Amino acid sequence: MLLEISIAIILGVLAGCITGLVPGVHINLVSVLVVSFSALLFQITSPIIIAVFIISMAVTHTFLDTIPSIFLGAPEEETALSVLPGHKLLLKGKGYEAIILTLVGSLFSLIIAVIFSPIMAIIVNNVYPFLAKIMGILLITVSTFLIVKEKKSRMWALIIFLMAGVLGIATLNMPKLESPLFPLLSGLFGTSMLIISIINKTNIPKQQITNIKIDKKITAKALSSSLVAGSLVSFLPGLGPAQAAIIGSQITRKLGDRGFLILVGGLNTLSMILSFVALYILDKARNGAVVAVSQIVDNFTLNNLILMLGVTLVVGGIATLLTIKISKVFSTLISKVNYKLLCISIIILIVSLVAIISGPIGILILAVSTFIGIIPAELGIGRNHLMGCLLLPVILFFTL
Amino acid sequence: MLEKKLLITALICSLAGIFIILSISESIEAKKYDIIKITKENLNENVIITGSIIKITETDELIITKVKDNTSQITVVIFKNKQKLDLKEGQIIEVEAKVIDYKGQLELQANKIKA
Numbered sequence: 001m002l003l004e005i006s007i008a009i010i011l012g013v014l015a016g017c018i019t020g021l022v023p024g025v026h027i028n029l030v031s032v033l034v035v036s037f038s039a040l041l042f043q044i045t046s047p048i049i050i051a052v053f054i055i056s057m058a059v060t061h062t063f064l065d066t067i068p069s070i071f072l073g074a075p076e077e078e079t080a081l082s083v084l085p086g087h088k089l090l091l092k093g094k095g096y097e098a099i100i101l102t103l104v105g106s107l108f109s110l111i112i113a114v115i116f117s118p119i120m121a122i123i124v125n126n127v128y129p130f131l132a133k134i135m136g137i138l139l140i141t142v143s144t145f146l147i148v149k150e151k152k153s154r155m156w157a158l159i160i161f162l163m164a165g166v167l168g169i170a171t172l173n174m175p176k177l178e179s180p181l182f183p184l185l186s187g188l189f190g191t192s193m194l195i196i197s198i199i200n201k202t203n204i205p206k207q208q209i210t211n212i213k214i215d216k217k218i219t220a221k222a223l224s225s226s227l228v229a230g231s232l233v234s235f236l237p238g239l240g241p242a243q244a245a246i247i248g249s250q251i252t253r254k255l256g257d258r259g260f261l262i263l264v265g266g267l268n269t270l271s272m273i274l275s276f277v278a279l280y281i282l283d284k285a286r287n288g289a290v291v292a293v294s295q296i297v298d299n300f301t302l303n304n305l306i307l308m309l310g311v312t313l314v315v316g317g318i319a320t321l322l323t324i325k326i327s328k329v330f331s332t333l334i335s336k337v338n339y340k341l342l343c344i345s346i347i348i349l350i351v352s353l354v355a356i357i358s359g360p361i362g363i364l365i366l367a368v369s370t371f372i373g374i375i376p377a378e379l380g381i382g383r384n385h386l387m388g389c390l391l392l393p394v395i396l397f398f399t400l
Numbered sequence: 401m402l403e404k405k406l407l408i409t410a411l412i413c414s415l416a417g418i419f420i421i422l423s424i425s426e427s428i429e430a431k432k433y434d435i436i437k438i439t440k441e442n443l444n445e446n447v448i449i450t451g452s453i454i455k456i457t458e459t460d461e462l463i464i465t466k467v468k469d470n471t472s473q474i475t476v477v478i479f480k481n482k483q484k485l486d487l488k489e490g491q492i493i494e495v496e497a498k499v500i501d502y503k504g505q506l507e508l509q510a511n512k513i514k515a
Binding site: 001002005042047048107110111211212213214299303304306307309311313314316317318324 | 421
């Protein structure tokens with residue numbers, strides 16, 4: 001059994017490296033493939049070992065996926081908001097620092113999730129009905145506040161929020177569209193930014209591997225926000241890490257770009273781990289990897305959960321080392337490549353993946369979301385209003 | 401340096417995780433049983449039995465087998481969508497399965513079968 005667990009962890013970490021570093025390849029895709037092949041896999045090993053593989057892949061993915069998000073400008077839903085402050089640091093030659101900040105969030109949130117998961121599970125389970133009632137009002141308040149806070153033009157902030165929101169509603173309700181969030185968020189936060197970089201002839205400066213210092217107070221604020229917001233989205237339907245980042249950044253103010261990166265890194269990992277706790281407590285699966293585990297393991301027991309938490313600790317340790325090593329390689333290489341050519345290559349990759357995964361409708365959504373994503377940059381307005389693409393559908397979900 | 405602190409924390413995490421895995425894996429690992437020793441106390445537990453197939457019945461979704469060892473016999477239920485097997489009467493198999501109660505009778509719901 002121990003040998004099987006070890007092999008499953010190693011294979012899971014390798015799979016997580018691929019899904020985390022290659023834009024467009026998501027753990028949900030691999031998890032679905034594993035479920036499809038489960039009949040064959042059951043002849044080799046037991047369901048719990050397959051579950052160990054999936055969670056190892058999922059946790060590794062949450063550590064590594066900020067690397068392409070920040071260095072290549074190719075985010076997923078979970079890392080979309082990290083692109084904004086991450087790219088700012090990249091342009092200052094501090095891309096490595098941006099990754100390490102998200103790593104601080106990931107590792108410490110993992111530890112917090114393992115320790116506090118039973119308590120958070122009990123609290124959220126008891127306040128769930130009340131939270132569901134006020135969530136719509138809370139999100140409307142947060143969204144209104146963000147728009148009112150916009151210094152340059154509140155009118156344009158509202159227009160962008162509503163345009164992105166309407167696009168989000170249309171996309172998420174599109175019939176027979178596979179992975180709707182992929183073209184939506186890639187366009188709003190990925191390809192739009194890459195096109196702007198090409199037009200502005202952005203050059204990535206030489207990246208520095210410096211001695212990074214973090215403010216302990218800001219780190220504590222970011223991690224506590226991550227715990228609260230991450231717990232909410234792990235147990236409530238309709239919310240993901242991106243929305244949690246918005247909520248979390250409003251729970252504790254004045255995080256700054258560095259604190260926000262810790263928050264985003266933490267949310268990504270924490271919500272993945274707490275999703276497994278939600279599977280045990282509520283018997284509800286909140287993301288693709290957990291859905292796969294619930295289909296493979298008939299009866300998810302307390303012993304299974306404890307094993308999963310042990311596995312996440314081991315994988316967190318391995319993924320920390322991998323993230324540090326791989327981000328150093330990226331830092332060295334990124335300023336040596338022709339950034340314009342790299343941007344064009346990434347755009348072609350994203351378009352190809354959208355075409356394969358989401359089809360022609362996905363291409364249309366990608367094009368529209370790209371154009372919308374360019375507007376705030378050209379107007380000098382905060383790109384956070386583009387999160388209306390997810391906020392507006394969720395507000396309607398909770399209020400209607 | 402921050403990276404050094406992260407690596408030390410990661411190492412402690414990994415060691416704690418290994419300790420948890422070592423502690424819990426024994427209780428998760430299925431134990432080998434003689435069929436006669438499987439009782440209602442083993443309900444919902446994962447067990448391993450070795451025996452020969454004495455009867456096979458197929459439905460649309462299930463393969464229902466009777467497996468016999470030196471001590472007794474028991475019904476083993478296999479979901480076709482979870483296992484793709486070519487089983488024959490007289491074949492000796494090792495089954496890892498969950499102990500279930502079906503209409504008052506103890507049966508095994510197969511997780512893994514080795515021919």
